[in-house]
Amino acid sequence: MYSTSSLKAELNERGWRMTPQRETILQVFQNLSEGKHLSAEDLHILLNEQGEVISLSTIYRNLKLMSRMGILRELELAEGHKHYEINQPSPHHHHHLICVRCNKTIEFRNDAVLKTGAKTAQKEGYHC
């Protein structure tokens, strides 16, 4: 699991900086119960309710950044906007099944699917 200091370390490694906003966003996702995911707008509202105001721009920027770093996972569900969740390692990693008619969405776990993706990625020269 990602700690504040490991986030900072990884940011600095790439010439980026730790900020209170990034720390706050990470904490929200870490405290989110399993199976939950937030859109940028969701996160913005949730933070407002907690009295921690972060601008929408900053939220969009950091959700994208943290997804590219592998900390968050960007989900294309059927709502017309992206959702984000903590990018869990193998035993907790899951997939989504979405009906193109009614948008019903479920999560399921399947190691074979995950491994096939990882194996194919490696074979094709994708790297972390």
Added chain:
Amino acid sequence: MYSTSSLKAELNERGWRMTPQRETILQVFQNLSEGKHLSAEDLHILLNEQGEVISLSTIYRNLKLMSRMGILRELELAEGHKHYEINQPSPHHHHHLICVRCNKTIEFRNDAVLKTGAKTAQKEGYHC
């Protein structure tokens, strides 16, 4: 493979109508070489070049309709807009692997992944 008449039959079955626009769109996707996919805008331009003008609204409406019918497959690649391709059955069905950093995209085939999805869908009560 989908013919004009089977499309018409399936539309009528649901109280919908066959139109020249729908026929044209189906034909474009059927003649598209494997591995190619089009966005709504792509399709609009392509049709213009062929002298077959169909309004963007109609294109959007029908891409969505045909996806819900299972004729097309809606792809969420990394370009910020949707792409569509013919929804091929099993031996030709494929998956996409997309890098969240550089957007590199490849296609690969894997029956196990497809079957896991189908099996899970059935178990969860999804139906065609």
Added chain:
DNA sequence: GTCTTATTGAGAATGATACACAATTTTTCA
């Protein structure tokens, strides 16, 4: 053929996301 109703086209509206830029923080390093 006529009637009912779905569909089309044009343009406006919406909504998610990106961008520009001045003000503010982090980090670095002298």
Added chain:
DNA sequence: TGAAAAATTGTGTATCATTCTCAATAAGAC
């Protein structure tokens, strides 16, 4: 420690994909 350099933030604006509205048109049923 305390500038200086560079990244980040917030505000407002811009962009771009997609949806919506509505009058005109065309498909299908009888």
